[in-house]
Amino acid sequence: MNLIEYIESRRDEHLNELKEFLRIPSVSTKSEHKPDIERAAHWVAEKLRAAGLENVEITPTKMHPLVYGESLHAPGKPTVLFYGHYDVQPAEPLDLWTSPAFEPTVRDGKLFGRGTADDKGQVHIHIKALEALKNQTGKLPLNVKVMIEGEEEVGSVSLWDFVQRNRERLKADALVVSDTSMLAKGVPSITYGLRGLNYYQVEVAGPAQDLHSGVFGGAAPNPITILAEMIAKLHDRNFRVAIPGFYDDVTPLSRQERKALNSLPWKEKEFRKTVGAPALDGEKGFTIVERLWTRPTLELNGIWGGYLGEGAKTVIPAKAYAKFSTRLVPNQDPAKIAKLVERHIRQLLPKSVTCNFQVLSTGKPWVAPYTHPIFQTAIHALESGFGKKAVFIREGGSIPFVTQMHDTFKVPCVLLGFGLPDENAHAPDEHIALENYFGGIKAVALFYQQLAAQ
């Protein structure tokens, strides 16, 4: 029985174990899930040991623990550092899930549940690939370091500190990450570019307390109206971000890269169907693929103020709030952008309100030098594992850590994505295609095997 046959023979076992992982509601943004986070960390540690990793440690941080393990018994062979995260997004709104978020369910060739695609399913692919390699030959054929954090969905607040403190220990020839998507079903992909992410919260405060809108309306400042008017000034008519200096440092795409990206088998029709809106919006002068992968954006992520309940309440609220984020592209600097955003917002607000502006997190954009040979090894492994042509793509999402690692270790970062763009990563009914989960285990096992053979 060869490696691939071995992996094929374990399908049910792998899937059942993944479901176990998914049942742990390890939501990192909510403090009430702290015990679940701990449980998920222990679960990961146990599975790493089963895959042949040693020195497996659960390292406490200021927030949620990080799981690390390694196997260094292949002298002269390459060393890879695999990174993933075991924390997940909140599941709300719960009533929009077809089956409960933390009760994984297979329907129509897909596994549904919070974390299936982002990122528990993809982390599990690597653990099972390593386990298969170990079980086939008795030991892992290359040197492996695995680092699984629990704070990715809250901006990886402790990760960087851990990396700095373990710089020597973490040294590797390449970083491998699976937290991205394939271009489309049947198109295995390597992501060579990610957008950075700054996340902000703004509080606009007017009256000292909630006021009756009949008695005070027409003279008291209304924080909701003022917040809305401020938001309306953040984009111009062409849907460009209207913050002075926002685009100053953006590196323009080369004609060649632009052509390559627009030639990909990317299906606009399917994208439109996934979005499901009457029409798309976006920055004038760029194709949809360019808007999604190569252009910076400003998106509102939450807004609230006043009366949100049933029926009518004639109130002018004391305060109104918004959460929003900017996606950044090479060569924008997150700290500089955060300053530009804050300055502009403060300038936009009238003197009848005060403003509390918070930067909740920042993260750099990244592009890979994908001419390095490891990318060729990876793309061939993908093609063998899936039996399909594989492609190089970029992605609109953010893994700030990738940039930081690349900046620190100066080694290639290989992003093997096994999700799909319509798998609702941060929304109800998140899922992963079973063919990508099973194909992923084969491709990753082959990738590690071929790296060891070079």
Add this chain to the structure above:
Amino acid sequence: MNLIEYIESRRDEHLNELKEFLRIPSVSTKSEHKPDIERAAHWVAEKLRAAGLENVEITPTKMHPLVYGESLHAPGKPTVLFYGHYDVQPAEPLDLWTSPAFEPTVRDGKLFGRGTADDKGQVHIHIKALEALKNQTGKLPLNVKVMIEGEEEVGSVSLWDFVQRNRERLKADALVVSDTSMLAKGVPSITYGLRGLNYYQVEVAGPAQDLHSGVFGGAAPNPITILAEMIAKLHDRNFRVAIPGFYDDVTPLSRQERKALNSLPWKEKEFRKTVGAPALDGEKGFTIVERLWTRPTLELNGIWGGYLGEGAKTVIPAKAYAKFSTRLVPNQDPAKIAKLVERHIRQLLPKSVTCNFQVLSTGKPWVAPYTHPIFQTAIHALESGFGKKAVFIREGGSIPFVTQMHDTFKVPCVLLGFGLPDENAHAPDEHIALENYFGGIKAVALFYQQLAAQ
């Protein structure tokens, strides 16, 4: 012991009984308070009987019951119809109350609790005034009809139907209402103008489901951004409502009335202090008093969409919502305004979203012909009851019912207000000044006594 001495002797008894009334959380907007609403209706009925009213009935409606009672044993004397409401606004946000909303507490000469000013305290003033008159002379000296509803805070949805069905029975020489405020502490006031109120809710729907703002941001329509941009277009730079036709039917103030209103002992400094914002906003070209009482407005009352929880969630929500209202002045027609608002909002929204527009309630504006003699009787009673000069004022709030009654019965409506503008009618720490509560009982008793003596 004359009427006034009698009322003075009952202060503690009156206050304790009012507290009993305030402890019933009769919140009409929330269906879970249905049993409290029923309890409040029964409480009112019992007290009306104690005040000498007969045929006291609790009439069920489609929503919350209406309490009616009458005393018609004064042939040849005037008949007054008193209207009030026993329902209250929601108490949220609960954590902003110094003492719990439904545990009435006296501090610093003020009684705190939801409903103290709006409107339980004022209803109780009338019940106790009538009881005093009855107890002084053995019977009520004029004909009285009392109608207390439980749906005022939800737009009086059943009241009008009740009035139409009981048109003959409700006939009176004057309507008396106490649900307004005095101009200021120590300035007893009769309100002769109210703004009308239309209340709306709008849902802006874009993507078929919540989307990841990294994967979809920059190309998918964002309902929060689009809602904010729509709201920003509802006012112009001078804070005029930018809905075409909105001001078309507004009757301009006469020079005389404008002068009278601006000469009132209205304290801008105190108003600014109550609002407590860094500065005021409002329509250019009008004084603050004019903006509050005589100009139509559009106010946002609630907004929500996306992630409202702790921390960050990188989501583009499927939908975003706003609640807002227009205050109307003579001669604006609520139905016409609702149509103008809906048409404008639909025109403002881009084709990338759909819109669900609801009119939750409508209500006409009103001004009284205060030259009628009953207003002179009322103002003298106020001056005697309080020992202060009384004034004629307008108010920015809305009692749609007053207009409907005036239109139907063509009799004067006398609005005796015992609240104060800074008593947080719809906000935490609602209260009533004890001197106004006790002075109100005396003034109302004198008003009814003097009407009977004419």
